[in-house]
Amino acid sequence: MHEMGITRNIVSIVSEHAGARQVTRVRLEIGMLSAIMPDAIRFCYDVVVKGTVLENSKLEIIEVPGKAKCKGCGAAVELETLFGTCSCGSRDLQRLSGEELNIKEMELEAA
């Protein structure tokens, strides 16, 4: 359950930026290869935001699919797991996306 610690980090970072203002929406970007389960984050979020300026905020999670480029032939490869095989047979892939763990933006209540 490392998602609990991760969620605490999210709430701490957003609170720091929001100051005293209420947060109405938080948008995260989570890569599908990142070992973080969006559903677990949603579950933890409801618990962790209690008593903070994020208490009534809506959580949005953008799930970023895994994409890579084959170092052998240069073809684009879709990844469902951290590793994969290009249609040319090569397993030497350069990952381009799917490992994101970012807070994209937050929306603050009108002052």
Next chain:
Amino acid sequence: MCGTCGCADGSKATIINLQTGEHVHMDSKAQDDAPGAGAGHAHHHGHGHADHGHGHSHDHSHVEAHSHGHEHHDHAHPHAAALGTTVQLEQAILQKNDELAARNRAWFQGREILSLNLVSSPGSGKTSLLERSIVDIKDDLDIYVIEGDQQTANDAERIKASGAPSVQINTGTGCHLEADMVMQGLRQLKPKAGSIVMIENVGNLVCPALFDLGETAKVAILSVTEGEDKPIKYPHMFQASSLMILNKIDLLPHVDFDVERCFAYAKQVNPDIEILQLSARSGEGLDSWHDWLKSQSRQVSEKVFA
């Protein structure tokens, strides 16, 4: 919780210096402070067990020596004044850990220290391997050990008994070590320049892959009593590791472990991973591991001003 005095909240990490017996409890806010801060409070537990009278000295020294470094925020500050605004943050969730890890890494590099983050499932033989290596190569290399476990100082006691200085970090409910815990451990351990610091992570093949500690490299240890498909079951860990050690090979005649298949899986997940096979118990293959350590340690020194 501090196993000696029971004075801390269970979710906070405790650091036990095996050389001095000092316990340091990390404040949960430690990560928010300037990285060099000596957050936490130190207790010295001295137990004088005599037949008559029970001496229990309990000195609290509150360490509050914060070194106030400059905290640079590269992200956009919202300066939250506008109405109902959307604020672009574009901040990595693990940024704080990553920043502290970068400090640890610079600290290690400046002292020409090879630091290895040893990761595995519980019971793969990390501590046994360390005990053996400490005894076998103590004439050639200085080894220091940071032990991570949820509870007990048993592993650090074992390391100390083999002759290396050690610090135990108890993560409480935490399932992995984080960069600030290692930083606190290093403050206690004070490793010499040119030495090797082994960081034995909590036995767990999932979360430790996410948290950079500032190590030179991660070493994943797998034993033949586990499944040979672990590299593809836990790809994050094997992908993040520079070396995979297959331990307990003395047991191969008694188990159905397919070595070739295991190595193929590891290479599938991480084509660059190096692989060594050994038995910490019988000693077979240990020379290759010790040669690897010496060569990595040399490279660390050579790279400092490269």
